[in-house]
Amino acid sequence: MHLARLALHDFRSYPEVELTLAPGATSFIGANGQGKTNLVEAVDYLSRLDSHRVAGDAPLVRSGEDGPVERAVIRAEVVRGDRTALLELEITPGRANRARVNRAALPRVRDVVGILRTVMFSPEDLALVKGDPSDRRRFMDGLLVLRSPRLAGVKADYDRVLKQRNTLLKSSRGGRQVDMSTLDIWDDKLVTLGGELVAARLSLLEDLAPHLTESYLTVAAGAAPDRREVTTSYRSSAPLDGHDVPAVVEALRAGLEDRHRDERDRGISLVGPHRDDVHLAIGALPAKGYASHGESWSLALALRLASFTVLRADDDDDPVLILDDVFAELDEGRREQLAALVATAEQVLVTAAVADDVPASLRGTRFTVESGAVTVDE
Structure with a gap:
């Protein structure tokens, strides 16, 4: 299982962002507060309908100049074997959230849980x-x-x-x-x-x-x-x-x-x-x-x-493995041990404030995250 595309609308700090992803390792590099954790939080939330950072949905919706906007949207293409599913989740604090799979509305939002499976460490x-x-x-x-x-x-x-x-x-x-x-x-x-x-x-x-x-x-x-x-x-x-x-x-x-x-x-x-x-x-x-x-x-x-x-x-079938700001806490030896442990995962998403903290085997495709802008490094 892997994520092929991620699009966010008014989720956390992002008015709009769309990323193309691939199997293997992907790293998001940026200083603290630039929005890299928001990206992987959206992926994990779509998997479990639960945030690792907050208990409620309200903080997940972007705050505009005039206060929070009405809703946030997460869209993702999930590839499992030879099948691709488009998942869409609307987050509306104070009202019922809504979910769709391949444009078809689900009767209950919790029915989206488990279609994308993640394991996140933070x-x-x-x-x-x-x-x-x-x-x-x-x-x-x-x-x-x-x-x-x-x-x-x-x-x-x-x-x-x-x-x-x-x-x-x-x-x-x-x-x-x-x-x-x-x-x-x-x-x-x-x-x-x-x-x-x-x-x-x-x-x-x-x-x-x-x-x-x-x-x-x-x-x-x-x-x-x-x-x-x-x-x-x-x-x-x-x-x-x-x-x-x-x-x-x-x-x-x-x-x-x-x-x-x-x-x-x-x-x-x-x-x-x-x-x-x-x-x-x-x-x-x-x-x-x-x-x-x-x-x-x-x-x-x-x-x-x-x-x-x-x-x-x-x-x-592998879940998507997310390592959010993990390597800064580990010495070089343990970084390499961890990298060896997860090297066989189909897809690993890594965030780090310092690029050199990420073992070479997990840098993969690298995105730079700065002031809410996400750009792929050539």
Whole structure:
């Protein structure tokens, strides 16, 4: 899979830009603040309907002289084997976004997810190691949706149920007299959808583990012997007796029954995948709080590389690999190790502030990005 063309209209800093791309490596070189990350952010957003930089859509729409414009548009030609698909996404903050494939409107915007698959590594990924559980849940769920796009619907339905259930619990807080007859209905929906989501996360973590170990050993070459092993474990808000969907559903149901009183006192749902975490350890110690900056960076990068390998293995088709401002944080040896790891990817998009930071094997076609203008180097 590779991107053959990218066109943006009023996305971030770009009133209009159109680029022709090719398989292999492409590098975007420019000083900070010139707009190079905006280009790869658009590619990744089209893949997942999620930005690695912001939670909402409003910042994605360009601000003109009189304030934000009405909408932003991303268009991309995606080549997969001998087929080409034209993807179009309209981003309209405060209203429903719209998506088209080959000029035909999709009934739901989320149906565009997974047609273009990306794996992106950026400085923000340090949060996967150092950040809150929500950062690791977001990582897992984003990868799940790329592997199985239908899970986007499961996640959206779960979030709606959780919101409704929390509203009901909050209204009863403090002993207020509220009709709680619908709580059982919300409980059933929460454990059914949550059980499917947790079971999928568990399966994904099992698939990731060996690739994470291998990737970390490569990017952290030279680490002390007791700091070379990476382990992962899933921390559930309810004790799990099995990893299949029925077993997880029953565990969540039992967990809800145990915490009903606490939930009503606190006015919030305390059991479910929204409360879970993925525990990461290097050697015998948790990565969060104990890993050095270099170790955290290496582990975050290894997580993304493992994601790439898992997606590639699913259907023998490479996702587009995006390395956003990665090389500035790595010494020369680790830059070359990373370049060797990704050299076989069908398409790699690289951004960097300094051209010499990018290993020669990944410079490929080079674009210069300056003051919002993107020009190809001859």
